[in-house]
Amino acid sequence: MSMNINWYPGHMKKTRESIEKNLSMVDIVLELIDARIPYSSQNPIIDSIVKNKPRIIILNKSDLADNKANKLWQDYYKKKDIDTIFLDALSGKGVNELLKIAEKVTMDKQRSYENRGVISRPTRAMIIGIPNVGKSTLINTLSGRKGAKTGNKPGITRSNQWIKTKGKLELLDTPGILWPKFEEESVGLNLAFTGAIKDEILDIETLAFKLIETIMKYYPKLLNNRYSVEVDGSTPLEVMEKIGTRRGCIIRGGEIDYTKVSTIVLDEFRKGVIGNITLEFPEE
Numbered sequence: 592m593s594m595n596i597n598w599y600p601g602h603m604k605k606t607r608e609s610i611e612k613n614l615s616m617v618d619i620v621l622e623l624i625d626a627r628i629p630y631s632s633q634n635p636i637i638d639s640i641v642k643n644k645p646r647i648i649i650l651n652k653s654d655l656a657d658n659k660a661n662k663l664w665q666d667y668y669k670k671k672d673i674d675t676i677f678l679d680a681l682s683g684k685g686v687n688e689l690l691k692i693a694e695k696v697t698m699d700k701q702r703s704y705e706n707r708g709v710i711s712r713p714t715r716a717m718i719i720g721i722p723n724v725g726k727s728t729l730i731n732t733l734s735g736r737k738g739a740k741t742g743n744k745p746g747i748t749r750s751n752q753w754i755k756t757k758g759k760l761e762l763l764d765t766p767g768i769l770w771p772k773f774e775e776e777s778v779g780l781n782l783a784f785t786g787a788i789k790d791e792i793l794d795i796e797t798l799a800f801k802l803i804e805t806i807m808k809y810y811p812k813l814l815n816n817r818y819s820v821e822v823d824g825s826t827p828l829e830v831m832e833k834i835g836t837r838r839g840c841i842i843r844g845g846e847i848d849y850t851k852v853s854t855i856v857l858d859e860f861r862k863g864v865i866g867n868i869t870l871e872f873p874e875e
């Protein structure tokens with residue numbers, strides 16, 4: 592599967608270098624991933640970029656994810672001794688906890704400033720993650736400003752500025768935009784389901800079919816509730832057709848309008864109206 596034409600080797604190298612340069616200016620990294628797809632939404636070489644810099648993994652869009660699955664992921668990271676936080680960057684739910692953890696994680700550094708008689712300066716942080724994971728939203732929520740969309744085109748360089756937050760944290764206004772994983776097909780699908788990569792890359796009917804198949808596996812009841820269709824004993828294609836019939840996605844001659852059903856299902860999944868859905872779990 593080929594995806595995300597914006598990333599090519601020279602570009603990755605440049606991105607990596609510019610992120611590494613910015614990293615040298617901060618005390619802590621806030622790594623954003625998508626709580627619905629924690630594995631698929633993590634950049635493959637993030638560890639080698641961030642190295643030993645203190646880091647908090649933020650599972651964003653947790654408002655759209657399944658609470659039970661959130662718990663499983665929380666335990667998973669806890670076992671690995673990784674600081675995590677579940678966030679809804681849009682509403683700000685979880686932000687106070689994030690500021691607290693950031694303070695805890697950088698306490699040693701602050702102490703060493705004080706011991707050297709240096710006036711403690713704010714903890715400096717940068718946000719890092721793949722496109723669409725919520726970096727700009729978090730910057731806006733933390734800073735209390737609205738609408739300023741940070742340059743999402745990888746490779747754009749601007750002068751860096753520090754943004755004050757309501758806590759002791761200062762944020763670099765330029766988030767690190769990393770490329771998504773490319774290799775596995777299931778990862779590509781997860782990224783497409785959640786809108787992290789664009790629909791044009793995969794045809795929308797295949798995408799919706801695969802999404803229905805996945806939801807049927809983990810959350811059949813939600814499909815049943817949302818679309819009043821019988822899921823048990825049906826194939827994904829049959830479920831897709833039933834949803835089409837329910838929603839009046841019919842073209843001339845009584846045929847199902849598959850494109851229309853697909854748009855509805857994908858759109859409703861992304862908005863969370865089918866329900867709280869997580870697409871991958873720690874043990875897999």
Ligand code: G4P
Binds near residue numbers: 655725
């Ligand atoms: P980025 O800078 O990492 O690229 O992501 P950005 O903040 O632009 O967020 C991408 C989309 O995700 C936005 O939707 C934003 O509102 C949404 N979003 C960010 N954080 C959260 C969250 O915690 N919960 C939910 N439910 N949504 C969140 P958008 O403006 O509609 O963009 P698009 O979906 O049309 O691309």
